[in-house]
Amino acid sequence: MLRFIAKRFLEMIPVLFVIATLTFFMVRLAPGGPFTTEKSIPPEIQKKLEVFYGLNKPLYQQYLDYMGNLLKGDLGPSFKYATWSVNELIWSAFPVSLELGCYGLAIALILGLSAGIIASLRQNSAPDHISMSLAMLGICVPTFVIGPLLILIFGLALGWVNASGWDSARDRILPSLTLGLFYAAYIARLARGGMLEILNQDFIRTAHAKGARPRRIILKHALKGGLLPVVAFLGPAIADIITGSFVVETIFQVPGLGRFFVTAAFNRDYTMVLGTVLFYAVLIILANLVVDIVQVWLNPKLRFE
Amino acid sequence: MQETLASQIPNAALLSEAEVGTSLWRDAWHRLKKNKMAVVSAAILAVLSIASALAPWIAPYSYEEQNLDLRAVAPQHGHWLGTDALGRDQLTRLLYGGRVSLMVGIVATGVALLIGVTYGAISGFFGGAIDVAMMRIVDIIYALPFTIFVILLMVFFGRDIRLLFIAIGAVEWLTMARIVRGQVQSLKKQEFIEAALALGLRRRRIIFLHMIPNVLGPIIVYATLTVPAVMLLEAFLSFLGLGVQPPMSSWGLMIKDGADRMEECPWLLIAPGVTLAVTLFCLNFLGDGLRDALDVRASKD
Secondary structure, eight states: OHHHHHHHHHHHHHHHHHHHHHHHHHHHHSSSOTTTSSSOOOHHHHHHHHHHHTTTSOHHHHHHHHHHHHHTTOOOBOSSSTTOBHHHHHHHHHHHHHHHHHHHHHHHHHHHHHHHHHHHHTTTSHHHHHHHHHHHHHHHSOHHHHHHHHIIIIIIISOSSOSSOSSSGGGGHHHHHHHHHHHHHHHHHHHHHHHHHHHTSHHHHHHHHTTOOHHHIIIIIIHHHHTHHHHHHHHHHHHHHHTOOHHHHHHHTOOSSHHHHHHHHHTTOHHHHHHHHHHHHHHHHHHHHHHHHHHHHHOGGGGGO | OHHHHHHHSTTHHHHHHHHTTOOHHHHHHHHHHHOHHHHHHHHHHHHHHHHHHTHHHHOSSOTTOOOTTSTTOOSBTTBTTOBOTTOOBHHHHHHHHHHHHHHHHHHHHHHHHHHHHHHHHHHHHHOHHHHHHHHHHHHHHHTSOHHHHHHHHHHHHOOOHHHHHHHHHHHHHHHHHHHHHHHHHHHHTSHHHHHHHHTTOOHHHIIIIIIGGGGHHHHHHHHHHHHHHHHHHHHHHHHTTOSSOTTSOOHHHHHHHHHHTTTTOTHHHHHHHHHHHHHHHHHHHHHHHHHHHHTOOOOOO
16 A cells, blocks of 8 residues: 555656646746736846746756756745745635635535435436436536526525625625635436445345345445445545635635636746645545555455556 | 348348338437427427527528617517617527527537547557557546636637637547447447458448447437537637627527526526526437437446
8 A cells, every 4th residue: 555655656747747837838938928018127127027027047057947946845925925935825815715614615525425325315306307307407507607606695685694795604604605616516427326326236135135234235235335436536636625616715715725826927027826726636646545445445446456 | 242142041031121111210319209308308409509500591680789768668569578788689689699509519429429439449440559558548638627728728819709619529529439439339249240350341441331330329429419518618708708708699608698697687698507507408308319229338438
């Protein structure tokens, strides 16, 4: 197991290297620059800025400098937010996204798993059809429609919560729901599919024949295998959820990390683009690693591969 | 070659004639027709696509025609879905937006299919070191944060709709390649492929004439499910302001405008939101129906 984990960590290095290199040259070869948008910067100041950020050096030298700093874990200074480093920006915004992500994830798991499991136990019944139609709806109605609709209903029409903001505990409800519902829908479908496959297998029939109680059969025997597709999905999903969603954060004015993924690109904030991309990539790879370990634990067949 | 075989076995022609009747496709068609949700979805999609395709001829107004006397009026006679803040007819913009959304969905999926099927078929057919190398590349690309790359591409290189096709298509081919590879690998062990190899057919001919037709089922199912994913991505990009250029319309762009003004004029949000959701709903149901009809097992990513 330890060897497996160590191997995966080693494999992470070339992947991150490729991502960093690709992103670096992509942002640099793009037209426009971080200071082109601002009007009338005196040439002396422009020159000073370029020297400060190292933009006056040849591109390969900038690349080598960046990679060198990256090895030390330094993502460099932000081009847009003067006096802030990318590390500081990420660490100030990430806790907000993480908090929101945890609520969203909890909603997704509770709603999704219960709907999916109930649907699979009552296949082709009314609860199955209803929950699967709702799940399909959750997948098909994009977050940028659900969010405004929720605000319209609960914020403006009923006045139960603030339309946006991130101050009180109550402000957490709508963004968490908006974020969680899509994943809940996906999890419900995957859980139903996975459970149906397991419930039709011989060992479940054997357990029934031996007189085990249905509750025990489901919890003890079926869930472990039936939830494998959900676990596989959760890897990338968790990385997505906790790095924040641009849509949810914009609609509800949440000061999270998700906004930076888009605004950094718009501002040509070179180091910020690279920083957020790399941060996200590391989280995705780590989440997938955890998922692989959990999968081996849930599915003994994988242990021999 | 086949003719000489047939003449040697006199009954072969008769036998094959007797067996014609229920092909895989005919069976699938019968099963699909019984699935009411799928049939209804296909009908709705057909109506939407035809209406969008004919937008320039059937739309009551022009998509950029402004009527500043009618700033954001609610649905009424003459403007069945109301008008937006610039007095442009919503129904017209919805039809034109459908052209963009559906076209992006279909063309980008086509790009993904072309790359994915070719790549997966080659990798699965040749196997060995080629397969390992090609799949390793796919694994690495999988780890890239793609949505972000698409956003970067659109921000840096402008809002060109052709770029959008390519960018989205290049994101979506990976899973296709994996599915086709798996299918081709299992096909390769079957007798008719061995026979084709033994007959000395060229490998390109075997891949494209004998293997790909046999993996069409999963390809069609996956493609049907890729179209809504692509349309959602396009709507998301338009929502960010990275899709088509105004004054052209797109469903994502209309949703964005609607969300900004939902307090005063909720119809601006509801019409495009419902249209997009219904389209995605129908595509997903049709995809599920096709999967059941073709009896393709759900392929995991």
